[in-house]
Structure formats: structure tokens, C-alpha cells
Amino acid sequence: MPMTDLPSAVTNERTEQTNTTNEQQESKGFDYLIVGAGFAGSVLAERLASSGQRVLIVDRRPHIGGNAYDCYDDAGVLIHPYGPHIFHTNSKDVFEYLSRFTEWRPYQHRVLASVDGQLLPIPINLDTVNRLYGLNLTSFQVEEFFASVAEKVEQVRTSEDVVVSKVGRDLYNKFFRGYTRKQWGLDPSELDASVTARVPTRTNRDNRYFADTYQAMPLHGYTRMFQNMLSSPNIKVMLNTDYREIADFIPFQHMIYTGPVDAFFDFCYGKLPYRSLEFRHETHDTEQLLPTGTVNYPNDYAYTRVSEFKHITGQRHHQTSVVYEYPRAEGDPYYPVPRPENAELYKKYEALADAAQDVTFVGRLATYRYYNMDQVVAQALATFRRLQGQPEQGNAE
Amino acid sequence: MPMTDLPSAVTNERTEQTNTTNEQQESKGFDYLIVGAGFAGSVLAERLASSGQRVLIVDRRPHIGGNAYDCYDDAGVLIHPYGPHIFHTNSKDVFEYLSRFTEWRPYQHRVLASVDGQLLPIPINLDTVNRLYGLNLTSFQVEEFFASVAEKVEQVRTSEDVVVSKVGRDLYNKFFRGYTRKQWGLDPSELDASVTARVPTRTNRDNRYFADTYQAMPLHGYTRMFQNMLSSPNIKVMLNTDYREIADFIPFQHMIYTGPVDAFFDFCYGKLPYRSLEFRHETHDTEQLLPTGTVNYPNDYAYTRVSEFKHITGQRHHQTSVVYEYPRAEGDPYYPVPRPENAELYKKYEALADAAQDVTFVGRLATYRYYNMDQVVAQALATFRRLQGQPEQGNAE
Numbered sequence: 118m119p120m121t122d123l124p125s126a127v128t129n130e131r132t133e134q135t136n137t138t139n140e141q142q143e144s145k146g147f148d149y150l151i152v153g154a155g156f157a158g159s160v161l162a163e164r165l166a167s168s169g170q171r172v173l174i175v176d177r178r179p180h181i182g183g184n185a186y187d188c189y190d191d192a193g194v195l196i197h198p199y200g201p202h203i204f205h206t207n208s209k210d211v212f213e214y215l216s217r218f219t220e221w222r223p224y225q226h227r228v229l230a231s232v233d234g235q236l237l238p239i240p241i242n243l244d245t246v247n248r249l250y251g252l253n254l255t256s257f258q259v260e261e262f263f264a265s266v267a268e269k270v271e272q273v274r275t276s277e278d279v280v281v282s283k284v285g286r287d288l289y290n291k292f293f294r295g296y297t298r299k300q301w302g303l304d305p306s307e308l309d310a311s312v313t314a315r316v317p318t319r320t321n322r323d324n325r326y327f328a329d330t331y332q333a334m335p336l337h338g339y340t341r342m343f344q345n346m347l348s349s350p351n352i353k354v355m356l357n358t359d360y361r362e363i364a365d366f367i368p369f370q371h372m373i374y375t376g377p378v379d380a381f382f383d384f385c386y387g388k389l390p391y392r393s394l395e396f397r398h399e400t401h402d403t404e405q406l407l408p409t410g411t412v413n414y415p416n417d418y419a420y421t422r423v424s425e426f427k428h429i430t431g432q433r434h435h436q437t438s439v440v441y442e443y444p445r446a447e448g449d450p451y452y453p454v455p456r457p458e459n460a461e462l463y464k465k466y467e468a469l470a471d472a473a474q475d476v477t478f479v480g481r482l483a484t485y486r487y488y489n490m491d492q493v494v495a496q497a498l499a500t501f502r503r504l505q506g507q508p509e510q511g512n513a514e
Numbered sequence: 515m516p517m518t519d520l521p522s523a524v525t526n527e528r529t530e531q532t533n534t535t536n537e538q539q540e541s542k543g544f545d546y547l548i549v550g551a552g553f554a555g556s557v558l559a560e561r562l563a564s565s566g567q568r569v570l571i572v573d574r575r576p577h578i579g580g581n582a583y584d585c586y587d588d589a590g591v592l593i594h595p596y597g598p599h600i601f602h603t604n605s606k607d608v609f610e611y612l613s614r615f616t617e618w619r620p621y622q623h624r625v626l627a628s629v630d631g632q633l634l635p636i637p638i639n640l641d642t643v644n645r646l647y648g649l650n651l652t653s654f655q656v657e658e659f660f661a662s663v664a665e666k667v668e669q670v671r672t673s674e675d676v677v678v679s680k681v682g683r684d685l686y687n688k689f690f691r692g693y694t695r696k697q698w699g700l701d702p703s704e705l706d707a708s709v710t711a712r713v714p715t716r717t718n719r720d721n722r723y724f725a726d727t728y729q730a731m732p733l734h735g736y737t738r739m740f741q742n743m744l745s746s747p748n749i750k751v752m753l754n755t756d757y758r759e760i761a762d763f764i765p766f767q768h769m770i771y772t773g774p775v776d777a778f779f780d781f782c783y784g785k786l787p788y789r790s791l792e793f794r795h796e797t798h799d800t801e802q803l804l805p806t807g808t809v810n811y812p813n814d815y816a817y818t819r820v821s822e823f824k825h826i827t828g829q830r831h832h833q834t835s836v837v838y839e840y841p842r843a844e845g846d847p848y849y850p851v852p853r854p855e856n857a858e859l860y861k862k863y864e865a866l867a868d869a870a871q872d873v874t875f876v877g878r879l880a881t882y883r884y885y886n887m888d889q890v891v892a893q894a895l896a897t898f899r900r901l902q903g904q905p906e907q908g909n910a911e
């Protein structure tokens with residue numbers, strides 16, 4: 118562990134400005150080195166700084182925001198370089214916390230799936246079934262329909278089990294099987310139930326992709342929100358920087374690590390599988406290209422989906438920018454792969470992480486959890502309370 | 515001077531990646547600490563990094579680019595928060611150097627002055643005179659006109675002298691006197707000739723504000739260009755950071771300072787006068803507000819000028835953003851005030867700067883010079899050659 122001993126006799130210029138403990142008053146350098154400026158790192162930086170701690174936050178990328186970073190592309194369209202990020206949560210706490218750093222634009226994401234030559238609502242709802250099969254069922258009838266096609270599964274273990282036990286094999290094949298195989302490079306029968314359990318099925322005509330209480334986009338984008346979170350004079354932001362480049366000569370007391378946990382321990386137990394993505398960004402000379410924010414392609418093409426940012430951000434522009442997502446085995450780690458053997462391997466790294474007294478592991482990659490943004494915020498807020506010695510409240514979901 | 519002694523026995527991870535000298539191979543930390551991420555600091559960071567030096571560049575602002583920084587405002591219009599920055603140069607070297615980091619959009623700035631209820635071309639040209647006085651002179655005749663109204667000045671010393679000796683008192687009063695008094699809080703008779711010498715007078719109809727060989731804007735903005743300049747893995751960027759907050763515990767060998775020179779020496783000889791500005795940014799619900807990029811108000815209002823960014827950047831948008839500039843005595847230092855007594859005071863600071871072996875002073879504020887962007891780039895490139903021990907070539911103009 119790169120951890121620098123701090124001289125204790127040197128007085129510190131900053132102590133007037135910050136609520137420091139005795140120990141800190143005697144130290145030079147930072148109280149916290151935070152690795153990663155995504156949601157996990159930025160929430161902790163903000164909380165710690167506002168409680169008087171001096172924080173250095175580093176990211177090896179040239180920007181803050183982690184995967185939620187947004188920026189204007191060459192055409193002046195606000196895009197999400199790492200794929201579309203839609204904010205949604207049921208947690209009042211998380212929503213109110215983030216509301217300190219941004220105003221919001223109400224936005225409910227809608228997705229269509231390209232199946233059998235039609236664009237049909239996903240999650241599967243009444244309209245999906247009626248339009249796919251040329252039927253005219255009511256809500257009650259579609260419930261009977263699902264019951265009639267559902268397959269009996271003794272114990273729901275895999276992603277395939279989840280879906281066929283709810284909507285039967287034909288809808289499974291048309292909407293889920295191909296998409297999952299593309300997305301994960303694995304058949305749904307090889308993946309945890311958790312993966313498709315995220316996608317509900319509806320008997321009404323609700324075509325919103327998410328059903329959460331709070332669904333909104335930061336009014337001026339994610340990056341602006343992160344800038345506001347990191348604006349305290351107690352926070353120093355260092356970009357283009359892998360923490361290993363500086364941790365042996367910049368003094369700090371405690372590290373918060375939000376990168377991949379296996380990389381932190383030099384892959385000593387082998388690599389934790391992460392799924393990666395390649396993004397193809399395009400700008401078109403037309404005001405609007407897609408009927409909804411995202412169109413899924415479960416069965417055709419090498420990409421899983423196309424998303425058009427202006428739907429999501431509400432920007433007006435004479436051109437439009439879209440992104441195609443190509444799942445990849447190699448590349449930046451994006452998604453922990455939810456399989457039992459991976460959870461096992463993670464447990465071994467988790468034991469090392471728990472034993473590392475001077476380092477706290479937080480976030481999607483550091484805790485190898487398939488978390489959404491709001492869950493990462495909740496996890497970071499809980500971590501802050503733990504660091505402060507406060508009792509836990511709420512949970513990360 | 516905050517300068518940390520470096521342990522010499524510790525090997526350095528980064529040495530494989532960089533062309534380091536023996537001395538550096540033994541050092542931990544950075545070869546250079548660069549204070550200020552504007553043109554002066556960023557050019558030097560880029561040059562030093564590309565010659566294998568490890569650079570930490572810090573800025574107390576939350577962004578790179580210094581006063582040339584641009585960004586998208588709340589409405590999604592690309593603006594210059596610190597006032598309109600138009601790039602123009604006669605230096606092929608400077609233009610070619612910057613062209614490594616950006617493509618360009620040809621742009622020739624035009625300015626109108628609001629005088630006697632008309633919007634008239636400035637610098638004063640044939641059309642200005644004809645429209646102001648309701649005349650119909652030719653180029654030859656306007657030259658005679660200027661000669662007939664010009665006042666004889668024994669020795670051209672002040673800004674007033676420059677103008678009245680060229681175009682007479684009426685044009686001086688209408689176009690220069692009020693503007694200069696607002697801009698500098700001083701009468702032109704109290705200012706160096708250099709201030710208005712920048713503004714030529716023309717007998718033809720050329721209404722471009724600048725006459726330089728190269729006139730162009732970075733195609734995707736200044737900030738993008740700076741991002742490209744600072745993208746080397748040898749450069750670490752630290753924002754929100756006054757160098758005094760970190761210089762006593764982050765080890766480095768040499769400092770490059772681009773902030774105000776008087777602040778560096780704790781104002782030991784008193785404050786160097788800088789003129790400041792307050793910017794009022796507005797967005798309007800119309801596609802275009804002004805006929806040209808800038809309109810000057812020499813005689814009316816508290817602001818000197820209004821500029822509309824879409825003229826300058828070429829952006830298409832259904833709204834438009836403009837900035838009003840209010841000159842101020844207090845605030846961020848923007849313009850060194852060109853007066854003989856200030857030059858005297860600067861000389862005293864310059865002597866201290868020359869004596870500071872471990873620090874190099876570069877840029878508009880650190881060398882107290884009323885430099886344009888291209889001149890600062892040229893000065894920084896010359897400084898780099900000097901640091902490398904190469905013979906000087908070219909000059910900073």
C-alpha cells in the first residue's frame with residue numbers, strides 16, 4: 118500500500134479554514150485521497166469536504182463524472198460519451214441530496230424494441246403483445262395470455278428462468294434471448310436471475326422504461342452537477358492521473374478507492390470479469406432520428422441499442438447525435454458480470470478489501486455490484502456516515 | 515520559496531515512460547510545478563511534457579484555459595465567460611504550433627461603435643467619416659480630411675497625443691476619449707501612447723477589426739484546444755488549487771509562475787495596478803441580436819461594449835448569448851495599466867523575479883505586459899527554448 122508517513126511537527130496553513138481534529142492539525146497534505154471522480158468518489162469528496170476534511174480526488178480520465186460524464190460534441194450536441202445515463206430513483210434521500218447541486222428536468226425514458234419489423238414497447242406491456250400478435254386483448258385478457266404461455270420452472274435460478282416463467286418462450290426468444298447474448302456474451306441460462314429481474318412485465322399500457330418515483334435529468338447536465346459537488350475549496354481535483362503515479366509522494370491519511378477492486382490488488386486472484394462496451398457516436402443532419410430516447414435491437418445487428426440524446430436532455434438543435442452500443446469482452450470495465458462464480462471470486466477480493474484498514478472501497482467497480490447511479494450515491498452516503506462513526510440508516514437500494 | 519528537498523535514493527516508476535536525465539531518475543515528484551493553466555502555463559506544460567518532463571499544472575480556478583476558457587452556458591450557447599477572445603496573429607510559428615491542437619474556423623472580427631445615434635465602423639475608416647459627417651469622400655479625400663483636422667503634437671507621449679495627431683479632436687472625442695476613460699478609469703492624456711496605438715485608422719473601407727495574416731477561431735473552442743495541449747500522460751492537472759496550498763508538500767524541482775507577479779512577492783513593493791472587468795452575460799430568445807460580433811459604446815452607458823458569441827463561434831442556435839463589459843478598479847486582475855510609473859514599479863518586481871533562480875515568470879500577469887494570446891504563446895515558446903538551453907529565435911511580438 119502506498120501510504121506516506123506524515124511529519125507531525127509541521128503546522129498547516131489550512132487549519133483556520135477547516136474543522137480539523139488534533140491529529141489533522143499536525144499534518145501536512147490531504148486527509149483523504151479519493152480515487153475516481155464518478156458518483157462514488159464525488160459524493161464522498163463533497164461530504165468529507167463539507168465536514169472540514171481536505172480532499173484530493175484523482176481520476177485517470179481527463180474529466181470528472183466517471184461514466185456519467187456528459188459534454189458537448191463537435192456539433193454542439195450534449196452527449197453522454199459512455200452511453201445514455203437516465204437518472205431514476207425511489208429514494209427521496211438520494212434525490213434531495215443531489216438536488217443541492219442541480220436543478221432537474223422531468224424526463225421519463227421510453228424504449229422501443231425492433232422485433233419482427235415493428236418497433237414495440239419494452240418492457241413488454243399490453244400494446245407490445247397486441248401489436249406483435251395482431252390481437253386486441255384487454256389488461257385482464259393479457260394476464261391470462263401470459264399465464265397460458267408461461268413455462269413452469271421449479272426453481273428460478275437463471276435469467277432465462279425469470280423470463281420464460283413469466284411470459285413464455287416466444288416472447289423470451291424475441292425480446293430477451295438475443296439481447297442478453299449480445300450484451301453479456303452469455304446465454305440467459307448462464308446468467309443470474311438478477312439480470313433480467315430488472316426488466317418488469319406489465320399488463321397495462323404504461324410504456325415508461327422505469328417506474329421509479331423520481332425520474333429526471335440534471336437540467337444542465339451531469340458534468341455541471343459534478344462541478345458543483347466538487348466546488349469546495351477543501352477539494353483539489355487532479356485529472357489525467359492514475360493514483361499509483363502520485364500516491365507515493367503526495368501525503369494523505371486515508372484512501373477511498375472507487376476503481377476496479379481486482380486491479381487494486383494487482384489481480385492477485387485473477388481477473389474479475391467485467392463486460393465492456395464500444396460506443397459509436399454519430400451526428401445526423403436532421404432534427405430527430407428516433408421516435409424515443411432508445412431503440413433496442415434484440416435480434417439484428419452487432420449493436421444492442423441506439424440512443425438519441427436530445428430526447429434525454431431536451432436540447433434543441435438543428436442536428437442530432439446518437440450512440441450505438443457494441444458489447445465487448447475487452448476494454449474499460451463497465452458491467453460486473455452477474456454469475457455465481459464471479460461472486461465467489463469477488464468474495465476473495467472483498468476479504469482483502471475489508472482487511473485494508475487505510476482504504477475504503479466504494480462504488481460499482483470497487484464493490485463489484487451492478488448498481489445504478491442512485492444506488493451508488495446511496496452507498497457513498499452510507500459510507501460517509503460510517504466513516505464519521507454515525508449509525509447506518511437506509512440502504513443502498 | 516516553497517521548494518521541497520527530494521530524496522535521491524528512491525526509484526521512480528515513471529522513468530521507463532519518459533526521457534529523463536540522471537538527476538530526474540533519482541527524484542520523486544514532479545520536474546515542474548506550473549502555476550496557471552492559461553496560454554502561458556499550458557504551452558509550457560505541453561512543451562515540457564513532450565520533452566519528457568513530468569509536469570504538475572495547477573490553477574486556482576475550476577477550469578483550464580485561463581481567461582481564454584470557453585464553455586456552454588445554461589442555454590447551450592458556447593460563450594467566453596471572461597469576455598470575447600478573438601484569435602489573430604502575424605506569426606506563422608505561433609499559428610502552426612497551435613494548429614497541432616485544433617482545427618480552425620476562419621473568422622474576421624468586425625466592430626461597430628455607437629456614435630451620435632449611428633453604428634459606425636471602428637477602427638475609423640472611409641465609411642466611418644462619410645457616414646458620421648454625411649460626406650461622400652474618396653480614399654484620397656479622406657486622407658486630406660484627416661490631415662486638415664489633425665492637431666500638431668510636438669512629441670507623441672500619451673494616448674490622446676496619438677489620436678488627435680492623426681484624426682483630430684472631434685473624432686477623438688467621439689470615438690476614443692469616452693471609451694478610454696471608461697475602460698481605464700483614466701483620461702487618454704494619462705495613458706501611454708501604446709494603448710491607442712493598437713487601434714489603427716484607415717482611409718479605405720476595410721472594416722475588419724484586425725489586419726493580421728492569421729485570423730481564425732479554434733473550431734471546437736479554446737477549452738478543447740487546451741484539453742488537447744494538456745493530454746499528455748506526463749501532465750497532471752490540478753484545479754481549484756492555489757499553488758500555495760500544495761507547494762509545501764508536493765515535491766517538484768522548478769516552478770513556472772504565470773499569475774500576477776506582485777502577488778507572488780506578497781505585494782512587498784505595493785500593488786501593481788491592474789484593471790478589472792465585470793461581465794454581465796445574457797441570453798436572448800432570438801437568433802441574432804447584434805449586426806456584428808461586437809458593438810462599442812464610447813459615450814453612453816456604464817459598459818464599454820457588447821459582444822454576441824454566435825458571430826464569433828459560428829454556432830447555430832435558436833437563442834443567442836451576449837456579454838456586456840463593465841470596467842472596474844477592483845476584482846480579478848485583467849489588464850496591466852500602461853503608465854510610466856507602473857512600468858517603474860514593475861521593474862522592481864522584475865528584479866526580484868530575475869533573482870528567483872528556481873522560478874520562471876511567464877505570461878500577461880507575471881510579466882505585466884498588455885499581451886494578446888498569440889504574444890503570450892510566443893513568449894512561452896521562447897521561454898521553453900531558454901529552459902532547454904537552446905538559442906533564442908524570433909520574438910514575442
Ligand SMILES: Cc1cc2nc3c(=O)[nH]c(=O)nc-3n(C[C@H](O)[C@H](O)[C@H](O)COP(=O)(O)OP(=O)(O)OC[C@H]3O[C@@H](n4cnc5c(N)ncnc54)[C@H](O)[C@@H]3O)c2cc1C
Nearest residue numbers: 153155156157177183184200203359360376480481489490
Ligand atoms: C452504458 C452504461 C449505461 C448506464 N446507464 C445508467 C442509467 O441509465 N441509469 C443509472 O442509474 N445508471 C446507469 N449506469 C450505471 C452508472 O454508470 C454507474 O452506476 C455509476 O456511474 C457508477 O459510479 P462509480 O463512481 O461507482 O463508478 P464510475 O463512474 O465508473 O467512476 C469510477 C472512476 O474511477 C476512475 N479510476 C479507476 N481506476 C483508477 C485509478 N487507478 N486511478 C485513478 N482513477 C481511476 C475511473 O476513471 C472512473 O472515472 C450505466 C452504466 C453504463 C456502463
Ligand SMILES: Cc1cc2nc3c(=O)[nH]c(=O)nc-3n(C[C@H](O)[C@H](O)[C@H](O)COP(=O)(O)OP(=O)(O)OC[C@H]3O[C@@H](n4cnc5c(N)ncnc54)[C@H](O)[C@@H]3O)c2cc1C
Nearest residue numbers: 550552553554574580581597600756757773877878886887
Ligand atoms: C476581456 C479580455 C478580452 C481579451 N480579448 C483578447 C482577444 O480578443 N485576443 C487576444 O489575443 N487576447 C485577448 N485578451 C488577452 C488574453 O486573455 C491574454 O493574452 C491571455 O489569456 C494571457 O494568458 P496567460 O496564460 O498569460 O494568463 P491567464 O489566461 O490570465 O492565465 C493565468 C492563470 O493563472 C491562474 N493563477 C493566478 N494566480 C494563481 C495562483 N496563486 N495559484 C494558481 N493559479 C493561479 C489564474 O487563475 C489564471 O487562470 C483578452 C483579455 C481580456 C481580459
